[in-house]
Amino acid sequence: MSxxxxxxxxxxxxxxxxxxxxxxxxxxxxxxxxxLVKDLCTKNGMSVDKPTQVGNALxxxxxxxxxxxxxxxxxxxxxxxxxPTENIVTIHVLEETYPGKEIIQNVILAIDTKEEKYxxxxxxxxxxxxxxxxxxxxxxxxxxxxxxxxxxxx
Numbered sequence: 001m002s003x004x005x006x007x008x009x010x011x012x013x014x015x016x017x018x019x020x021x022x023x024x025x026x027x028x029x030x031x032x033x034x035x036l037v038k039d040l041c042t043k044n045g046m047s048v049d050k051p052t053q054v055g056n057a058l059x060x061x062x063x064x065x066x067x068x069x070x071x072x073x074x075x076x077x078x079x080x081x082x083x084p085t086e087n088i089v090t091i092h093v094l095e096e097t098y099p100g101k102e103i104i105q106n107v108i109l110a111i112d113t114k115e116e117k118y119x120x121x122x123x124x125x126x127x128x129x130x131x132x133x134x135x136x137x138x139x140x141x142x143x144x145x146x147x148x149x150x151x152x153x154x
Contacts, residue, residue: 055122055138074129087114104135
């Protein structure tokens, strides 16, 4: 093999190895998150097969045990909370903008039960640990999730 062939392979490796490494690390993070969420659900008497990512949050519903969970992707254990679903009255999405501007500051999934009001933060413009940084995408995902789940819970 000539020197130019070796240089070509070396350049190819310089570009390919970092891409493969990023994909590998991303898959590992997703697996770890999924395992952690399943463990937390099990500890709280829930069975959730597929948690849904909605913006910067993970949400899952256990229809059999009439519970749902909510947590932030970057703080799974610290933000993990359980919401009873048997007495849900309303589910809607709140969009907060900066005063006098059309820039989204917060996207919140509002769930009202007969006993309590829950405000689940899907997007926070002031947070430094955002996985999804597009506020409009988070708003769209939250609205889709709310519309899809309303008929099943209310």
